[in-house]
Amino acid sequence: MAQIFHRSxxxxxxxxxxxxxxxxxxxxxxxxxxQRSPYVTYAGVVRPQPxxxxxxxxxxxxxxxxxxxxxxxxxxxxxxxxxTKTCMNCHAQVWTKASLLEPVRESLxxxxxxxxxxxxxxxxxxxxxxxxxxxxxxxxxxxHGPVDRMPMMYNYGSLLMExxxxxxxxxxKNLRPRxxxxxxxxxxxxxxxxxxxxxxxxSDQDSLGTYLVTKYKVRTVADITSCDTCHR
Amino acid sequence: xxxxxxIAPLGTAVLLLAGCRQDMHNQPRFKPLAKSxxxxxxxxxxxxxxxxxxxxxxxxxxxxxxxxIPGSDTPGEYMPFPVNEEVLARGRERFNIYCTPCHSRLGxxxxxxxxxxxxxxxxxxxxxxxxxxxxxxFFDIITxxxxxxxxxxxQIAPKDRWAIVAYIRALQLSxxxxxxxxxxxxxxxxxxxKFRGDPGSGATLxxxxxxxxxxxxxxx
Numbered sequence: 001m002a003q004i005f006h007r008s009x010x011x012x013x014x015x016x017x018x019x020x021x022x023x024x025x026x027x028x029x030x031x032x033x034x035q036r037s038p039y040v041t042y043a044g045v046v047r048p049q050p051x052x053x054x055x056x057x058x059x060x061x062x063x064x065x066x067x068x069x070x071x072x073x074x075x076x077x078x079x080x081x082x083x084t085k086t087c088m089n090c091h092a093q094v095w096t097k098a099s100l101l102e103p104v105r106e107s108l109x110x111x112x113x114x115x116x117x118x119x120x121x122x123x124x125x126x127x128x129x130x131x132x133x134x135x136x137x138x139x140x141x142x143x144h145g146p147v148d149r150m151p152m153m154y155n156y157g158s159l160l161m162e163x164x165x166x167x168x169x170x171x172x173k174n175l176r177p178r179x180x181x182x183x184x185x186x187x188x189x190x191x192x193x194x195x196x197x198x199x200x201x202x203s204d205q206d207s208l209g210t211y212l213v214t215k216y217k218v219r220t221v222a223d224i225t226s227c228d229t230c231h232r
Numbered sequence: 233x234x235x236x237x238x239i240a241p242l243g244t245a246v247l248l249l250a251g252c253r254q255d256m257h258n259q260p261r262f263k264p265l266a267k268s269x270x271x272x273x274x275x276x277x278x279x280x281x282x283x284x285x286x287x288x289x290x291x292x293x294x295x296x297x298x299x300x301i302p303g304s305d306t307p308g309e310y311m312p313f314p315v316n317e318e319v320l321a322r323g324r325e326r327f328n329i330y331c332t333p334c335h336s337r338l339g340x341x342x343x344x345x346x347x348x349x350x351x352x353x354x355x356x357x358x359x360x361x362x363x364x365x366x367x368x369x370f371f372d373i374i375t376x377x378x379x380x381x382x383x384x385x386x387q388i389a390p391k392d393r394w395a396i397v398a399y400i401r402a403l404q405l406s407x408x409x410x411x412x413x414x415x416x417x418x419x420x421x422x423x424x425x426k427f428r429g430d431p432g433s434g435a436t437l438x439x440x441x442x443x444x445x446x447x448x449x450x451x452x
Contacts, residue, residue, distance in 0.1 A: 062344050065329040071387050078264040089382045090333070094349040113275060115267065124259040 041158040047117045050103045052152060059148040059184060066140055066147075066182050077129040081116060084108050119153045120144070127232045136216045137175040141184050142167070148184040168224045172209025175216070297390050299371030299397075307368030313391075315398045323399030326392045330384055339403040351380065357400055358407045370397040 038045050058064050067073060072080035084107040095101055107114045122128050133143075141147060145156025157163045167174050177197050180186045189195040194203040198215075202208035212218070223229065262268065268276035280286070291297045296312040313319075327339075334343040334350075339357035346353040355362060374393045377383035388396070414420060 062333065062348075064333055067329045068333070068387070081265055083386070085382070085386065090345055092382070093351065093380060094345070112273070113265075123257040124261070124263070125256050 043158045044154050046152040046154045047119055049117055050114055054151045055147045056149055056151045073130045074134055075131055079130050120155045126230050134181050136218050137178050137212050139176050139181050142174050171218050172213050175209050175212040299368030307366045309366040319395050323395035327396050327399050357404055363404050367397050370400055
């Protein structure tokens with residue numbers, strides 16, 4: 001009677017039984033990579049907007065402070081999206097005939113809101129508050145990236161929990177003096193470029209960060225990595 | 233049985249896809265300024281009912297909210313609260329956010345935005361008329377706007393408007409001070425360099441720094 005299986009089947013079956021571990025591990029790894037990829041997180045992906053508003057032009061080009069438009073960022077959870085009136089503060093005078101700005105003028109005429117596409121959208125089960133981060137010395141660009149170099153807005157971070165925790169586990173690595181929070185070109189201290197604060201000179205982030213954690217009374221890492229800090 | 237074998241993978245796929253629902257991510261509640269299909273203007277953020285007084289917003293102190301001497305239309309020449317260094321620092325910060333795009337950090341009206349096509353630039357705070365203008369006048373203009381300047385009532389809280397007013401007065405003093413007004417023990421500021429053209433109006437350079445023919449030649 002002829003053999004049903006060829007002799008090589010022995011080797012193949014051993015290899016696949018042994019290899020299954022790796023195949024399963026690979027699948028888990030691949031799934032995790034997909035979850036972290038811009039395909040899922042939209043990190044670095046420009047979203048279409050009703051008006052191609054350029055932060056680069058308004059922030060770096062004209063030197064307008066973040067708070068001119070995002071007025072509630074220091075006092076509330078929500079940074080605030082400016083009403084059409086804020087646009088018209090200047091655009092009642094400049095670029096009054098530009099077709100790109102027609103949706104803005106239409107919004108003012110008809111009293112209908114401009115419908116922007118939300119770019120930094122945290123899941124609804126996450127509690128996030130802008131004001132506390134600003135008061136503890138977290139710079140805008142620490143989370144939002146180089147907004148002054150973004151002709152169109154995209155989210156800089158992945159907004160994944162691990163991304164939040166990176167900083168909550170070691171806040172001293174990112175803190176800066178409060179006066180520098182809205183400075184989009186702030187650089188962490190180095191020996192060439194020390195940061196002066198309270199009559200002291202800090203030449204590295206470790207010493208500055210540790211000082212600021214105490215000065216701004218940042219809670220302990222155990223507190224700010226506790227589940228109910230963000231999931232409340 | 234053959235049927236079940238065909239259906240089983242499909243059923244598994246359906247079960248797996250069910251895990252992709254985003255119900256927890258997008259809960260049926262409104263985030264600030266989110267769209268609402270319930271109201272005809274599609275806004276979830278509702279304007280307060282007319283006559284609503286928010287807590288702490290009674291506006292009983294009419295001078296604090298109008299800059300006008302109570303019972304008259306005359307702007308007052310006093311602050312509704314004492315000014316200290318903290319108030320001035322706050323005023324400087326707010327001025328630099330909301331006013332400098334047009335008025336410039338110096339308050340001379342040479343901000344960047346009017347250069348991009350405004351019919352005219354704002355006046356300098358250092359002209360005689362505005363140096364003599366009462367404090368309440370500045371508060372009133374921030375609150376209601378003036379000429380092509382829009383009102384900033386929505387962007388700047390009343391107390392911050394007063395802090396800005398105090399800072400404007402400080403700016404005016406800074407540009408019109410004489411040597412004997414400097415308090416004892418304070419360092420004398422260095423004299424302002426002479427500029428070619430209006431300071432802040434564009435590519436103005438201090439005369440000493442500008443390349444000129446008078447530069448000493450390299451020794452040969």
